[in-house]
Amino acid sequence: MEFISDNTRSIQYSKIRKMFNKALEYEHTINFTIGEPDFVASENVAKAACQAVAEGKSKYSENAGILPLREAISGYLQRELGQKYDPVTEITVTPGAMAALYQGLKVILNPEDEVIVIEPCWTNYLQQILMCGGVPVSVSADAEKGFSLDVSAIRKAITKKTKAIIINSPCNPTGAVLEKEELKQLAALAQEFDLLVISDEVYKHILFDDASFFSIATLPGMRERTLVVDSFSKTFAMTGFRVGYAAGPSEIIGNMTKLQENISACVAMPSQYAALEALSGGTEHLQYMVKCYKERRDYLAERLSAMPLVSWLPSKGTFYAFVSVRDTGFSSEEFAMKLLEEKQVVVVPGDAFGEYGEGYIRISFATSMEQLEKGMDAMESFLKQIAGAGVH
Numbered sequence: 274m275e276f277i278s279d280n281t282r283s284i285q286y287s288k289i290r291k292m293f294n295k296a297l298e299y300e301h302t303i304n305f306t307i308g309e310p311d312f313v314a315s316e317n318v319a320k321a322a323c324q325a326v327a328e329g330k331s332k333y334s335e336n337a338g339i340l341p342l343r344e345a346i347s348g349y350l351q352r353e354l355g356q357k358y359d360p361v362t363e364i365t366v367t368p369g370a371m372a373a374l375y376q377g378l379k380v381i382l383n384p385e386d387e388v389i390v391i392e393p394c395w396t397n398y399l400q401q402i403l404m405c406g407g408v409p410v411s412v413s414a415d416a417e418k419g420f421s422l423d424v425s426a427i428r429k430a431i432t433k434k435t436k437a438i439i440i441n442s443p444c445n446p447t448g449a450v451l452e453k454e455e456l457k458q459l460a461a462l463a464q465e466f467d468l469l470v471i472s473d474e475v476y477k478h479i480l481f482d483d484a485s486f487f488s489i490a491t492l493p494g495m496r497e498r499t500l501v502v503d504s505f506s507k508t509f510a511m512t513g514f515r516v517g518y519a520a521g522p523s524e525i526i527g528n529m530t531k532l533q534e535n536i537s538a539c540v541a542m543p544s545q546y547a548a549l550e551a552l553s554g555g556t557e558h559l560q561y562m563v564k565c566y567k568e569r570r571d572y573l574a575e576r577l578s579a580m581p582l583v584s585w586l587p588s589k590g591t592f593y594a595f596v597s598v599r600d601t602g603f604s605s606e607e608f609a610m611k612l613l614e615e616k617q618v619v620v621v622p623g624d625a626f627g628e629y630g631e632g633y634i635r636i637s638f639a640t641s642m643e644q645l646e647k648g649m650d651a652m653e654s655f656l657k658q659i660a661g662a663g664v665h
């Protein structure tokens with residue numbers, strides 16, 4: 274008997290994991306692969322979780338999450354997006370944004386339905402679409418224009434089977450932030466072809482300089498065809514609490530909650546109380562983290578601009594740098610492997626984020642300045658070696 278289904282067999286481990294495993298062969302590495310804040314949740318948030326446990330708030334909750342949390346999310350969205358979502362029918366709390374995305378896709382996809390993803394992208398989108406029986410259709414972002422949307426390429430990719438488009442701004446891995454004008458064009462396309470937009474907004478608070486976040490859900494005619502997905506993981510450094518949510522049309526949200534009843538039942542109740550506290554508390558912790566990320570981004574910009582054979586347009590948001598290594602003559606994977614072998618610096622090859630990520634590496638700067646300094650010294654010496662040897 275073959276126990277593993279064809280569908281499961283079609284799902285691939287991510288290349289990030291491959292780098293991770295390779296890095297385990299070395300005793301000491303400088304690791305720039307981590308996709309989570311190097312900060313922990315603020316004290317009030319941690320205390321709220323502990324207090325919930327102490328008070329016996331450690332049972333199953335409603336599948337959509339405790340109502341006070343959904344009400345707080347509704348208030349937060351009203352403040353952030355200027356848009357009201359009904360906490361009872363239009364918001365569901367999920368184990369991270371990951372589950373919101375998966376349940377959202379599961380709700381909308383029939384076998385062979387197509388979903389457009391803008392690459393380079395967080396590859397879990399591709400795997401999740403496949404897990405739901407759908408077909409991911411990749412469209413390249415416009416790398417020449419700072420990884421902005423190529424709306425005419427998206428138009429060309431639409432077929433009768435296209436059901437949805439996933440966007441992610443600020444973007445993991447490119448650090449690009451979509452402009453209102455691009456989103457307006459995408460919104461017009463979604464309306465013309467009657468498509469749903471899944472807007473992954475998990476990095477919306479990690480912005481630099483004059484970059485500002487804009488949600489496509491707030492454009493005229495888009496509220497009813499946008500599923501907003503957000504998370505407490507990055508904004509509040511709460512990755513391990515596993516709290517995310519989706520806000521959108523009640524029919525989709527209701528069906529997502531129905532599926533959640535059969536998957537995880539609900540988010541762990543103490544985590545929900547921690548999330549409630551995160552929304553009720555101040556923003557000092559977030560401001561501090563963003564200040565640190567910005568210092569590190571500026572440091573990377575200074576160091577990388579002085580290195581041969583690499584180029585980078587500094588990220589407008591997130592804690593990732595997506596750096597071109599094309600001029601080295603190596604593929605993304607070759608470059609990442611050689612950097613690991615020779616200098617024990619671990620980065621993610623760009624093709625881990627889809628074929629259009631080839632020619633780049635992703636460096637996560639959710640790590641200490643000390644690590645960044647060491648890593649940049651090592652990378653500089655590696656690049657000078659290559660440049661000197663004329664390998665490229």
Ligand SMILES: Cc1ncc(COP(=O)(O)O)c(C=O)c1O
Nearest residue numbers: 308369370371395445504506517
């Ligand atoms: C673009 C993007 N979306 C969603 C997630 C999932 O976040 P979580 O499930 O922790 O909320 C991540 C995590 O790295 C991400 O990078």
